Amino acid sequence: MKKPELEQPDLSDFRIDLPDPTTDEQRYQPQAEAPSNPDILPEMIRAAGTRIGVGRAGPRVKTGALLLFQGDHAVTQDALYRDIDQDLLDEFDLFSVQTNITGGKEEYLLRPDFGRQLNDEAKRTITEKCDKRPNIQIAVGDGLSSAAVEANLAQLLPAIQLEAIAAGLTVGTPFHIKYCRVGIMNDIGELLQPDVVILLIGERPGLGRANSLSVYMGYKPEKGKTDADRDVISNIFADGGTNPREAAKSVVQLAVKMRTYQASGVKLKIATQ
Numbered sequence: 001m002k003k004p005e006l007e008q009p010d011l012s013d014f015r016i017d018l019p020d021p022t023t024d025e026q027r028y029q030p031q032a033e034a035p036s037n038p039d040i041l042p043e044m045i046r047a048a049g050t051r052i053g054v055g056r057a058g059p060r061v062k063t064g065a066l067l068l069f070q071g072d073h074a075v076t077q078d079a080l081y082r083d084i085d086q087d088l089l090d091e092f093d094l095f096s097v098q099t100n101i102t103g104g105k106e107e108y109l110l111r112p113d114f115g116r117q118l119n120d121e122a123k124r125t126i127t128e129k130c131d132k133r134p135n136i137q138i139a140v141g142d143g144l145s146s147a148a149v150e151a152n153l154a155q156l157l158p159a160i161q162l163e164a165i166a167a168g169l170t171v172g173t174p175f176h177i178k179y180c181r182v183g184i185m186n187d188i189g190e191l192l193q194p195d196v197v198i199l200l201i202g203e204r205p206g207l208g209r210a211n212s213l214s215v216y217m218g219y220k221p222e223k224g225k226t227d228a229d230r231d232v233i234s235n236i237f238a239d240g241g242t243n244p245r246e247a248a249k250s251v252v253q254l255a256v257k258m259r260t261y262q263a264s265g266v267k268l269k270i271a272t273q
């Protein structure tokens with residue numbers, strides 16, 4: 001029997017025209033069909049910060065939800081893979097040194113151990129340029145989000161410096177570390193022997209949120225010290241996170257406490273109980 005000839009559809013006018021899924025209006029718009037509680041769903045979506053009420057097309061996600069996911073993921077990748085804007089570092093007179101990473105961000109992601117060691121040139125430069133034995137030593141690391149540093153440095157760094165001076169602390173020469181991990185604090189402590197090391201570093205970005213910065217701190221960090229010897233003030237960003245100016249106050253109060261009790265991390269908690 002002869003097969004019936006299928007008529008080819010004319011696709012010249014065919015297009016998928018979806019609104020930009022990254023706008024707030026679309027992002028928080030419930031996409032689930034017939035939710036059991038439609039009145040509170042929009043509020044839940046706004047409050048949760050997770051992907052709920054996105055609906056489905058058969059067993060799959062809807063195209064809008066998929067595009068939003070891809071867009072948010074691109075924000076994360078950008079924040080992670082690019083370097084901190086040089087103009088910003090220049091504005092705050094931050095000279096740059098590097099860890100033992102030689103193979104770019106790919107190696108940085110695969111070898112956190114190298115990101116915790118200053119390379120030889122960095123050790124020489126820091127020794128040459130920085131004041132020794134200050135009360136506090138500030139360093140700025142790209143970490144997992146250069147965008148977080150760019151979003152918060154201009155507010156946070158001067159505020160910490162001013163608060164520290166107001167508290168009667170001496171402040172060392174700040175600098176920038178490329179391919180930086182938290183454990184770098186030990187090398188800084190050994191080289192400059194400050195009382196407290198304060199490391200401003202980009203946090204691992206969430207989907208669509210790349211501007212969150214952390215401040216990790218430790219009392220007299222040195223070889224062998226671990227995260228148990230450190231404290232962190234996290235989620236620093238304007239409009240919804242820990243406000244950078246408030247964070248600066250907390251950072252300096254904590255530094256004062258560390259010096260008073262000559263301890264940080266778990267030891268400080270026990271000492272102040």
Ligand code: B12
Pocket residue numbers: 112143144180181182183201202203204205212214227228230231232233234235
């Ligand atoms: C990734 C992560 C972890 C990973 C770290 C592994 C790794 N190699 O990355 C794991 C799952 C092991 C972890 C464990 C813990 N974490 Co955690 N972690 C995070 C997260 C999601 C991102 C951190 C980041 O981006 N760091 C920056 C990069 C560049 O640092 P890194 O050198 O690559 O990795 C180091 C840091 O991440 C550090 N670290 C991770 N968590 C913590 C917590 C503390 C108190 C300290 C001092 C250090 C530390 O450990 C890594 C190795 O040195 C943050 C969330 C956030 N908003 O920041 C929470 C966060 C920092 N963690 C938190 C907590 C409470 C913990 C735990 C104490 C949980 C527990 N009760 O066991 C433990 C402590 C572990 C430790 N290191 O001593 C809290 C800290 C809250 C606070 N202000 O004190 C945060 C902010 C999460 C939250 N609740 O909002 N964590």
